[in-house]
Amino acid sequence: MTNLILVILCLIIGILLQRVKELPDNAPKSLNTYLIYIVLPALALLHIPETELSIGLLLPVLTAWISFGLSWMIFGTVGKKLGWSKTTTGCLIIVPGLANTSFIGFPIIEALYGAEGLKIALLVDQAGSFIIVSSIAIIVASIYGDGKKRKRDITRKILTFPPFLFFLIAIAMNLGQVSLTGIPHEILAAFASTLTPIALIAVGLQVKINAQTLSSRNLWYGLGYKLFFIPVLIFLVYRWIFSPEDILYKVSVMETAMAPMITGSIIAINHDLNPKLASLLVGIGIPLSFVTLIGWYYLVG
Template sequence: MTNISLIAVSILIGILLQKLKDFPADAPRTLNAYLIYVVLPAVSLLHISKIDITLALLLPISVAWITFTFTWIFFGYLGKKFNWKRNTIGCLIICGGLSNTGFVGYPVIEAIFGAEGLKIAILVDQPGSFIVVSSLAIVVASIYGAEKMRKRDISKKMLLFPPFLFFLFAIILNLLNMPVSGMAESILQSLAGTLTPIALIAVGMQLKIRTNDIKDHYLWYGLAHKLFLAPLLIYLIYGMIIGNNPAEQLIYKVSVMEAAMAPMITSSIIASSYNLRPKMASLLVGLGIPISLFTLAFWYYVLKFTL
């Protein structure tokens, strides 16, 4: 219960810090940079270097690939059938098909399922969500949007994303049977321990929602898909694959919960860069995060009472 309370308290602190005139306006950007360059690499090194690599791990890795492909087909069909604008379709696909499996997903999963759950969440995020956002999402943005950045430049920037580079390094350590230990492990544990409060305080500081912004019905199409339909898809598919296998129940639970996270912040950045309804892309993230705290509770209890 303490860990769950920490999520709400951290976000509330971030919201309150918005009100302080003397607090730096660019503080969220600084906190996000700290998470990207320090904490997330530490998390990857700490956990991925020790994880037992099995075929079952293909399930969490596949979450983002399955949900994004389904979202592309789903909104692509609806958009064509009802003659939606192409930038609206592109925005819904990119933001509705990718979960915030890192900044929000890591601390939430860690709070609910502990370190073992976090190891699985990293697999959902790095070889899953991150690779999808740097590949399929760019393809969708190029098809539906007005390109403002060269694909080569975006791909290069994403491929050099520090957490992803350290994820690859951690995989190498794992394959060489060289897990992080001793003093290095202690240092990484201290750095990784700041993930939950810092990430969620940064999220809280960036929540700025106006009443008039919530009248766009496409916004609610995107949120309904992201918070209910996408996790339902993973719940049904993985339920058939895993069934009642007790050894893989944690993989099942984390996969569904990660699929139910709010839209990914990076997906919103890509949508905006390609002029795919930038305002709606921001709102899908800004509204999606606080709403997802309630819908995640729904999915948590669905999993609890059906498994």
């Protein structure tokens, strides 16, 4: 419950800070730069080396890949037909395509399904969402960003993206059964703990809720996909694979039903993929998801 209160509080703080005239206009971008270069690498080194990889957990992990793949296919196609700008299309592929499987997902899953559910959620996040946001999301951002990008430039961008580099290091540590302890572990944990408040304050700084923003069709296309379409798909398809009482089934559906991923919005904003829409998808999607998740919980039991 503390984590959920923190999420809402940080969003409100960010929105209120918009009234502080002394705050520079580039404050959100500066905060996002800190998150990308410091906090996300710290998260990779902190969690991935300790994650137990298991073939039996492949199907829950696949939900993240299914969600992003369908998002790219659907919004990429619809964007062309409706004449959306490339930046809007890219934003709608990345932000609704990724679920907030950690900052919101972890505390909710732990509260509902205990330590066993949390282990599944951790793998969904690290082997699914984190890999996607560290690699494929960068490819999408490069393709749909303003200006022409050569394949060589896109490859270089991925290989020099700090979270992806540290993800590779963390995977090597996992395979070599190397993990950090003592002071290094504590330092990484300290940096990692700043992710939720800093990221959500940065989002709140850019959220401007009014009648005009709430009437945006693109906003509701994205939230409709994230909070309704994809959870319904996983709910129906995975019932053919798992027993409805299986915790793997329950966590798969609930993690898919989480709000849009904060890190995905950071990637979109940093690549100028309709930053206003990216902020709204997270700023409105998070509180709205608290309502929709109640419905999904009663459906999966």
